[in-house]
Amino acid sequence: MTVDWRTVASLVGTVTKALALPLAVSAGVALLYRESAVPFLLPALGSLLVGLGLERLPRAELGIREAFLMVSLTWLVVALVGAVPFLLVGSGVFVSPVDAVFESMSGITTTGATVIESFDAHPRGLLFWRQLIQWLGGLGILVLAVGLLSQLEVGGAQLMETETRTQDVTKLTPRIAGTARIIGGLYVGLTALVVLVLLGLNLAGLAPRMGPYDAVAHALTSVSTAGFSPEAESVGAFSPAAQWVLTGAMLLGATNFVLLYALTQGRFRRLRESEELRFYLGLVLATAAVLAGVLRADGEFASIEPTLRHALFQVTSIVTTTGYATVDFDLWSPAAKHLLFLGMFVGGMAGSTTCSIKSFRWLVAAKTLRRDLFTEIHPDAVRPIRMGGEVVDEGTVRDVNAYIVLSLLIFAFLTVFVVVETADSGLGVTEFDAMGIAAATFLNIGPAFGAAGPYGSYAGLSAATKWVLVVLMWVGRIEIVPVLVVLTPAFWRS
């Protein structure tokens, strides 16, 4: 059996066709602000026609190979289509195709790394499109996680499956499509809730700058743990109240959606039972506490509330892989910056919109280590790894550990590449900055340090570096494995 090209193309066609809707919405926003809608309507029409055309290809049953190829291609195709409005508007840096593709890929992979240098140079419609693709990227990864990846047993997906089993969701809707619909609905609902709360704050006078446009824009990229903001100062442009609300939104976005669903059904016991949730929240709070201590010692803020708020916000933003900022943390002391850097490798819970390595994997890795130490003394002991009482099968344990090693290896190579490449171009990126750039893009966080810091931009990097980062954002978002599988020769042989 070789890969059934036509089925894959047909399914990618369906996704492409569906892109017409968000493009049309952005066209509407552009018209609202009396800007040209053409840069959105043109690709909308194009994707509709191309999508419809591809969809007509004969479609057979989706096999394992087709699914891998489809997952890999979808993200690539959507990123390319998403780049078209940037190019057509052609404002600021977006005259160059690499910057347009970088911004689009950074969007759809919910990374949040930007090449925009001056936000005033771009029309409101385009900035809205930038927010919208991040939201779509978050929705896409959720649906993919429950829908397809769980079938392929890839990456965090089988972790999701174990969660699903314990959370009775499968019992509720035996069909994957039904589960995906529930999870998608929850995502939409959560986004709407954040919009309403932000608008409520605005009306109550607690967030004067958070108008309807900003409320929607930030709801779209907080729940999706993506991190774009139409403001140059990111969330730093808004009141403390708005910052607290967005902290909560990011935390929710990085929580397992099946768990969130159980909560909407009143099963609060799940909260206590989830070991991963305890680990994830505990880690965020502990890191924030340490960071607050560091900031206090550094005398960064005058009083307690801003110290706590900025510490928690920055840690949440990095650990959940969102990438917002309320202050330019690049100006902080090395201790504070390195703490945030370490936070980049954590990630939220499996089955959420989060990226990076994810809490589940670290928990499994820690438990594997503990087991290894135990079996050093008791070589005959049989010790299954347990998560919240449930046994994790050994295949998953191996996958998880291999995934962590693979991620760190890719990170190391990418760092070396960025250092060497920027040294040649004479940009003067330090090695720490390079590590930041590698982690922030490959692990889909967004802002790094130095020139690529939270209030900076990736624009200064060479085109070659940007292309490599585009590829690695893509590889990182779909959890490496699907891309690697597609690249193996065995994939293409029968």
Place this chain on the structure above:
Amino acid sequence: MRVVIVGAGEVGSSIAASLADSHDVVVIDNDASLVDELTYDQDVLAIHGDGTDLDVLREAGIGESDMLIASTDIDETNIVICGTAAICCDAFTIARVKRPQFLRTWEQKQGAFGVDFMVCTDLLAAQTIVGVIGLPTAQDVDTFADGLVQMAEFEIPAESPVANQTVSEADRFDSLTFAAIIRENEIVIPTGGTTIRPGDEVVVIGSPDSAREFSAAISPEETRPQDVVIVGGSEVGYQVARLLEQRGFKPRLVERDPNRARWLAEQLPGTTVLESDATDQSFLERERIGDADVLLATLENDQQNLLATLLAKRLGVDRTVAVVDTGAFADLFEAVGVDVAVSPREATAEEITRFTRARRAENVSLIDGDRAEVMEVEVDPDSAIAGRPIAEFVRELPEGVVVGAITRDGSLITPRGDTVVEAGDHVVLFADAVVVDAIAAAI
């Protein structure tokens, strides 16, 4: 009483022998030679035939019988025999099963499968072993009110922390009533000031949880073994580990088969499962098996159990317990140095015999032969006790009655003197046999 026993193996014939002197016993087996043997050996009617066949059961006179005991070696067969008998007559049916899963299913609904009472060989053996290790297990446990209420009878060991305490000192449990103390040949209805003496048998009634807590409290902390090693992950070994885990132990369990070892490790989070041959010297040294307080052998056959326990004794294990499949070998085991040999079959035969002798009606449990009863009563609207507090009506009843527990709308109420009994309540009573009839009439 007329009793039909299906299956003339070790368990069946042992039960037949114990019952034959006081009851009419009919034994059915499909092995002609066993039937012949039984006919000559014992004063019973032995029939050759298939116990799952209704005609054979009719031939054995199931219609006039009071009790049917299914004790063949196959679990499913025993269940089917009881189910078959339940169709045609109302003899009380007892099934012997090996696997606890059947017991667990049966416990979900009284009378499931047409089985009125189920004895699980492996679980019983495990409970016996846990008792042998030095943890008091109830000598008798019965549940009432759909499992909400449990009656348990414990013997108090001399070194128990509870020994020589008064009842009010010993009663640290929310929903537990000390119903009676059986001292030598006398039934004492305890008050708060009654002292519990070593050797007393205490009858408690309450929630299953509190009964379990009480069983843990009886045994003195320091005399309990700390390090328990189970050799062989058979069903009995697994059940022992499970029961030990429930009592807060962290036993070690040695199993040779990798798949079984993995399965055990997954089922038993509190147990350290070791995958090895129990006779591997270097393994025994590495894991310092000789330091164990207790080692019990639950391997596949008697020879292996004997070898494993003798080896352990040699390594310096304080106490060794072996499971013996062939009951007759138990004495031999103990003669050559095994501290305790437990025979699951013998334990099962004893349990069924004991139950058969004690049985009268469904929601009644007999204490100490038939000297007292624990019974469940549903309160009628026109009963003498409906709508009245306990302290008031107990005064009017003859002496020797204790209200152990009350269930109302599916939840347990711990009775106190001022608790008012309502119509529809289920009341679990302890009553001295002398006054049972008088009480039944009064209520």
